[in-house]
Amino acid sequence: MDVPGIREDFPCLHKEINGKLPIYLDTACTALRPKQVIDAMNEYYTEFPACGGRSVHKFGTEVTIRCDESRDQLQRLLNAERPEEIIFLKNTTEGINLLSHTLGLKKGDIVLTGDKEHNSNLVPWQVLTTRAGTKHQIFKSNDDGSFSMENLKEKLSPDVKLISIAEVSNLDGSTVPAKDLIEVAHDNGSLVLFDGAQSVPHRKMDVQELDLDFLCFSIHKMCGPSGMGVLYGKYDLLDGLDTFLVGGSSVADTTYDDYKLLRPPQKFEAGLQNFAGIIGTCAAVEYLMNIGMEEIHEYEKSLNRIATDLLSNIPGLTILGPGAAYRGGITAFIIDGMEPHDVAMILDEVANVMIRSGMHCNNSWFNDHGIRGSSRASFYIYNTEDEVRIFAEELEKIVQEFR
């Protein structure tokens, strides 16, 4: 992978702050954007800033073509069967909320999630219990944070209609065995929704090979614009869902008394869309696919191995989750006697090393474990081995001085 070449594409990596370049290790929160994405979005605003799918003039037609291209690009990324299986939304959170409203789950149905879900894959199911009388159950991970098939199987029953789980955890990077999990779920008659916020940007995803039912992810975590997300669903499943947001662009026709909905994806894309975002999405996906999703995954793992080795020598530091090989590009850690926010603030202050700290929207897991939060470094295509070393060295100095 041509990391120096990739870094050239990210303008913010070349602007010194207090005499030093920034070291951005917070991609699990949101990724940096290359100039190809920024240019694509600017192109929309400067060249053809009109409405797609409605107006028949040249600007409108250009937007429609670009949006179709973007959907096709995402179809290729996921190896979806049809572009109509790609729904443009705001983010992962909106995708999961959409499904919680439209799956038609009813009293007594069980939604099963893991024990390390982001609030966005927890609260919608908790709310549904009050709204529809469904039940929400959790199956626990192994003690080292890895996925437990045994614990999942123990929870299965005919009432489990949906298993909704982060394919890669933002809490510790641990990854579920996707194919096995889906097979087990389908044998039980359950649908599977992957929260792909931390997986789709970082590894090859083949929804047909996996036989995955639904997948939600956020484009801002994969070098694309903020405010863009995707819901993938098997076409027949999407076609059978209830409606969520409705209005202009989601209907074929209306009278004063009635309406006729369009079919997916339009059925779920009511109102004027984020056209610059959709066009920027296409550029981001193209950018990542040109590098290669498998290469990206391998590179992140190699950085994570270095980080894990170096951090393991720091006294009082515990890395959350299983070994480096199973944590993609995420290294989350706790330091005895130090507050995670202090660690993050000092790293930023002394070395421009930007990491995340706190509960990472995984409050339920931290509360259950009586832990106040963690610090988390996450690596992506623009990070270098040198940056990882600087991060580890600076962290070690901070621990020596402040712990």
Ligand SMILES: Cc1ncc(COP(=O)(O)O)c(C=O)c1O
């Ligand atoms: C695993 C996981 N799920 C869901 C989300 C929510 O993503 P968004 O805020 O883009 O909807 C995140 C964001 O950090 C995440 O890491």
